């Protein structure tokens with residue numbers, strides 16, 4: 177897991193004296209074609225204010241209609257996060273004023289959220305840790321204030337309402353994380369689950385995954401939590417870790433100098449690498465929540481829930497366990513190969529096509545991923561298909577070509593998309609050196625090196641490698657090394 181260097185004025189002894197307590201609130205945009213309460217498109221990047229209608233602009237007299245698909249996406253996420261998805265949940269109005277919120281309120285869920293009481297397991301420092309999920313609720317997104325890039329941007333702020341009404345799931349964790357590294361692992365794992373289940377594309381640059389953190393510190397061993405501060409605007413994995421580290425050290429600094437932390441909301445300022453005060457923390461009653469009168473309560477029947485549950489794919493943690501037991505790869509390999517569903521599917525297809533699990537795992541992590549990375553290609557656009565990789569690995573494992581030749585063949589496959597056997601035949605790369613030819617070469621090598629033969633016979637086993645190397649050289653690296661080994665040993669004994 178990634179480690180983050182701490183460059184701070186707080187000494188390691190002081191850091192050790194306190195324990196950070198972190199909880200995350202993640203907003204994930206649900207992958208629906210249309211908005212949560214109207215038929216407008218959710219497409220990203222369209223011209224400002226082109227995907228709007230009277231409903232998402234909040235014009236008087238309009239009524240919202242709940243998008244069934246958005247609820248289903250929320251249910252998928254809730255189930256994948258081990259939550260209880262409730263039969264009854266309800267939307268509520270969260271009232272506040274902001275220029276990008278034309279209705280003057282946001283439709284969210286409050287006392288009766290869609291799902292509660294789940295958890296996910298994170299891997300950190302070689303240990304598995306459970307992080308509780310307090311709740312998952314559905315809500316609509318607000319619009320966007322645009323401060324730059326328009327003719328009068330120096331005098332005015334422009335507003336784009338395209339995002340108004342885009343469906344979101346807000347996923348709130350328990351304050352179970354004890355370091356920025358754990359928070360990083362949590363967000364990574366959560367993102368992986370949301371991607372696997374197709375609930376969100378989790379594109380942080382386009383804002384479809386956003387993260388706020390609640391941070392406090394307490395003396396190690398203390399039972400009570402310290403005063404917590406909310407940090408907003410953590411819109412990349414890197415910012416998250418840096419902002420948390422900064423905030424933890426700020427808290428320790430304030431407390432150690434006799435001050436007190438006040439409950440407030442702060443913004444991560446990436447340019448200055450610090451958090452800035454945004455506002456004093458708002459309380460729930462500031463929003464004057466009340467049940468949304470324009471929408472019926474949400475009802476999730478048993479049949480619907482069962483249907484959604486049965487449509488869930490195998491989750492990454494289950495896949496890792498299965499890969500290890502079914503194909504004999506290591507836990508580390510399994511973690512790398514399940515990083516994305518596409519990578520896992522590739523591995524599985526290669527094994528199904530006859531590739532030995534360990535070899536497929538090794539070749540994918542070295543030859544394939546390196547070349548994909550160098551050429552900027554996604555695994556789904558790999559010029560070498562899983563079946564083609566399997567064919568190559570069968571040639572290598574069966575001793576038809578050596579591993580070194582296999583790597584050359586793989587390079588050609590990647591460049592040209594041609595099949596392994598075709599390349600081997602066309603370029604005469606096969607281990608066509610037959611046993612007789614190997615024996616002939618071995619006899620010659622032995623004849624020319626009587627000194628080394630004597631050493632070997634005197635018990636110097638190290639000399640054996642010299643003979644094998646010479647025979648491989650004489651056969652231009654195209655002999656099967658195992659056969660060479662056997663023949664040399666037979667002739668020497």
Ligand SMILES: [Zn+2]
Nearest residue numbers: 214216229232
């Ligand atoms: Zn609309």
